[in-house]
Amino acid sequence: MVATLVATSFAVFASVYLAPGDPASFLLQGRSASPAALAAIRAQYHLDDPFLVQYVKWVGGAVTGDFGRSVQFRQDVAGLILARLPTTLSLVAYAGLLILLAGLALGALAALRPGPVDRIVLLGTGVATATPSFVAAIGLISLFSVQLGWLPAFGNGSGFGDRIAHLTMPAVALALTFAGLLARVTRSSMLEELAREHVEVARSRGVRERDVVRRHVLRNAMGPISTVTGTVLAGLLVSTSIVETAFGLSGVGQLLVSSVTVKDFPVVQAVSLLVVLAFVLANLLVDVLHPIVDPRLRRSAS
Structure with a gap:
């Protein structure tokens, strides 16, 4: 490391x-x-x-946390990043929650409902993974802000409820591609487990289907799912720059974009290093949690 x-x-x-x-x-x-x-x-x-x-x-x-002074803002780089970090972390947490909920639910639904439902989920997740975040941002702003007027398009908001409203469209735009990816990985992993012999044995013994899925399918399918989840959550930090710029959020990603534009080298270097550190820590966390969530690895280790 x-x-x-x-x-x-x-x-x-x-x-x-x-x-x-x-x-x-x-x-x-x-x-x-x-x-x-x-x-x-x-x-x-x-x-x-x-x-x-x-x-x-x-x-x-x-x-020691001293990244120098910003050429653009004439302030300490660490202070600039810390002031914008809550917005970025809130956006990543919101998007990560959407990714986990939508990705796991759609993947499990597709694996357990072969036929039309599976094909619809595959089509939808295929479109989601192929849609760039800036295209999703434009579409969301046009529909929910300009035409319907349901959600604010720009700014951070003030107060908990207002901040959630301002972060909803950015979180959806950020989560769309990754949720589609996680859904496909979940589907493939669960289908692989559903075809295993021990699942058929459990069914032949009269075990209820939901218990078969919970005990024998989901538990063993969590290995690949946890691996891609860690990578996805780390990759969110890279994608925030586009989304924050599109929605006018004053986060670390938007700070990186503006700093690249004006050749603010201290800020670019600091943010780039922090993104790499997030990747390393996310992968380390996955390596630590993988044996915990995958019972097969625990059995092989013992």
């Missing part, structure tokens, strides 16, 4: 460092400046330090 973070931090820093554009030019905002003034700006943000010196300073600061 440590080696992955070190290698990733180096790749993130190097990619931003080598990107075209000069942050000092943004600070001037088109105004002309003397060489002395330009040199002072570059010295203030350590832009003239050698690459390895900048990297070591950045990593040392990141370990």
Whole structure:
């Protein structure tokens, strides 16, 4: 895990460092400046330090939570991220809940109801997985905000109820693709378990169908489901930038987009590193929980 973070931090820093554009030019905002003034700006943000010196300073600061100062906002990067983190975490939690509820329910429904229901679910989840989040955002805004006027289209909202209303369409747009993916994985995993011999034996012994599904199918199908769920929840953080920008949410994703536009390197580096850290932690959590949710792994370990 440590080696992955070190290698990733180096790749993130190097990619931003080598990107075209000069942050000092943004600070001037088109105004002309003397060489002395330009040199002072570059010295203030350590832009003239050698690459390895900048990297070591950045990593040392990141370990203590100091990511430097934003070129765009003239504030500490850590403070900027912390101020916007609640919005992003709320959006991810809302979307994650929708993904789990819709994905598991539709996948189980398709596996247990072969025929027309299965085909309808497959068609719907296929459309969902193929729909980009920005297309879903445009469609949701057009229908539920512009035409019907049911939900607000932009902003974070104030108060619990208003925030939920403002986050509903962004959460749906963010969850759509991942819910379709989880539904398909759930369906495939459950169909595989339904075809196993021990399920037929349980049925032949007169065990009720719902008990067969709960004890023998769902429990054994949770291994692949938990694996893809961890990956999906981590991937949500990457997709938030598009959705937050589309709905005008002041979250970390929107901060990343605006920072890339103006070459605000400290913010881009910090947010990119945090996204990678979220991926690593999510995969670590899946590795820890996998033997717990999959009884076959527990039996093999014992």
